[in-house]
Every structure is written in C-alpha cells, then in structure tokens.
Amino acid sequence: MSTAEIRALMAAPGNDRLTWNTPLSEEHAATLVAACAPAPGARIADFGSGWGELLMRLVEAAPGATGDGIETDPDAVTRGMLLARERGLADRVRFHEVSAAAYAEAGYDLAVCIGSSHAWPGGTSEALKALRAAVRPGGRVLFGDGFWEREPSPAALEGLGAEPGDFGSLLELIRQAEAAGLRPLQVTVADQREWDLFESAANIGRGERWTLENPGHRLHAGVREAVDARRTGYYGGYRGTLGLAYLVLGT
Incomplete structure (x- = not known):
C-alpha cells in the first residue's frame, strides 16, 4: 500500500469540490476582495497561490489588473492555467512554479498569502516581512494564517501534528503583522460553518466518496484509514481550536 499514492489521490488540486484550499465562503471571499480594493491596472502576487482562484477573483475585480501565482505544486499550476484560460484570463494571470521564499520580484500593488507562511523558513514573521517587501509604498497585503482560538488540547495537537508554539493568539498574529510594518485594515476569521464545509469537501469528503x-x-x-484518521483529528481534536484569520493590511 503506497502512502504517496493515497496522498496524491486525496490532494486538493484534483478535488473539484474545493473552490479554494482554505475555509472560505463565497460571501467571505467577496468581502476580502472588496477590502483589498485592487485598482485598475493593479499588479497582484499570490504567494502559495494553489490553483489561483482567489488571485483570479482579485484580477477580475479591477480592469487591466494582472496577477502572478507563485506555486510549487505542478498539479495546482496545471489546474490554475486551465481555469485562467476558461475564464479568459490567460493573458492576465501567470503562474510561476517556484517557492514563495525564492520569488524575488517586487513593486506589487497587492501581495496575497493564504495558509502558506510555512513556505518561509522563519514562518509567519518572515512571511510577513517578505510580503511587506513585495509591495510598493502604499500597497496592501492579504494574509491568511492560523491561530489558536483556545488553548489546544493534546487531541487537537495530535490531530494537527502540531506543537503548542506553532501558533499564537489572534492578537499575537496581528502584532506580528504590525511588527513587520503592516497596519490592519480589516481582520476576519473563518467561522465554524466555513471550517465544517471545508473539512467535509477536502480530504474527508473526497476520500469517503x-x-x-x-x-x-x-x-x-488505506484511503478509508486516512479518512478515518482525518475525521478523528478534526471532530475529536482541532475543531473549534485552530482558527484561520484573514488580515487585510496596509503599508
């Protein structure tokens, strides 16, 4: 039995039930796009873009805007390029199969990073500094990252394969953004319904189907075992403990 085969079978890029690989509703996504307020002709970069759904929403919101998706997963890049062609955005959205930490282009009007702070060796703090450096003066950053809604139990840590110090509180996350020279313009968090729908559509639901x-x-x-483990980890562990915050930040 191949663990790699099971992981590939359940991977997010091949899951057509997932609009984006994060707990996010259509209404919440629209709120984020509106808060980012990309201007006509804006240059947008999404670090760890996956297949670029949120990036494309942002590009579509501003006439003449262009987007760069930085993503190492070739399956996600393939899906993103296909989506861009289907939506008439092939000449406005490009994908770069390179790690976020290695991508050096700057001067963007908006830099996005949702759930990909691990791409930088220093984690959240280094990611925020890199995003700040990627935007021009007066630009904006959209940053999504985890935080503890409450003190994690042993079951929550086991379900995530995490340590208590991997995340802090929501206020601590905001303070990290401020320390990087970014000012919070809007702070929202994924609600329980968004989390439940995401987990149901992602590994658990895909594997079960x-x-x-x-x-x-x-x-x-093997797939059923993986599904059962994920279900136990979520419903018996980190549900209601791990939060996901979306910070719209100004420079």
Whole structure:
C-alpha cells in the first residue's frame, strides 16, 4: 500500500469540490476582495497561490489588473492555467512554479498569502516581512494564517501534528503583522460553518466518496484509514481550536 499514492489521490488540486484550499465562503471571499480594493491596472502576487482562484477573483475585480501565482505544486499550476484560460484570463494571470521564499520580484500593488507562511523558513514573521517587501509604498497585503482560538488540547495537537508554539493568539498574529510594518485594515476569521464545509469537501469528503465509488480498489483500505484518521483529528481534536484569520493590511 503506497502512502504517496493515497496522498496524491486525496490532494486538493484534483478535488473539484474545493473552490479554494482554505475555509472560505463565497460571501467571505467577496468581502476580502472588496477590502483589498485592487485598482485598475493593479499588479497582484499570490504567494502559495494553489490553483489561483482567489488571485483570479482579485484580477477580475479591477480592469487591466494582472496577477502572478507563485506555486510549487505542478498539479495546482496545471489546474490554475486551465481555469485562467476558461475564464479568459490567460493573458492576465501567470503562474510561476517556484517557492514563495525564492520569488524575488517586487513593486506589487497587492501581495496575497493564504495558509502558506510555512513556505518561509522563519514562518509567519518572515512571511510577513517578505510580503511587506513585495509591495510598493502604499500597497496592501492579504494574509491568511492560523491561530489558536483556545488553548489546544493534546487531541487537537495530535490531530494537527502540531506543537503548542506553532501558533499564537489572534492578537499575537496581528502584532506580528504590525511588527513587520503592516497596519490592519480589516481582520476576519473563518467561522465554524466555513471550517465544517471545508473539512467535509477536502480530504474527508473526497476520500469517503472515492471509497464508495471504488470498493474493490487495492487502495480502498488505506484511503478509508486516512479518512478515518482525518475525521478523528478534526471532530475529536482541532475543531473549534485552530482558527484561520484573514488580515487585510496596509503599508
């Protein structure tokens, strides 16, 4: 039984039930786009863009805006390029298959990073500094990162494979942004319904649907085991403990 095969089968880029790989609703996404307020002709970069759904929403919000998606997952890049062509954005949205920490272009009007602070060796603090450096004076940053809604239990830490110091409080996250020279313009968090729908559509739901459709497959038992582990980790562990904050920041 191949762990790599199971991981690939359940990976987000191949999951058509996921609009974006983060707990986010259509209404919440629209609020973020409005708060970022990209101007006509804006240059936008999304570090760890996945298949670029949020990047494309931001580009679509401003006539003449262009976007650069920085993403190392080739399957996500392939999906993003296909989506861009389907939406008539192939000449306005480009993907760069390179790590966020290695991407050096700057002077953007808006820099985005949702759930990808781990791409920088120094984590959240280094990510925020890099995003600040990527935008021009007066530019904006949209940053999404985890925080502890409450003190994590052993079950929550086990479900996430995390340590208590991996995240801080929401206020501590805001203070880290301020320390990087960024000022909070809007702070929102993923609500419980967004989290539940995300977990149901992501690994848990995708894996469960696959096992029902492929009862005799050689990976069936492994996929079901992975689904059960994720379900236990979420519902019996980090649900209501791990939060995801979306910070719209000014420079």
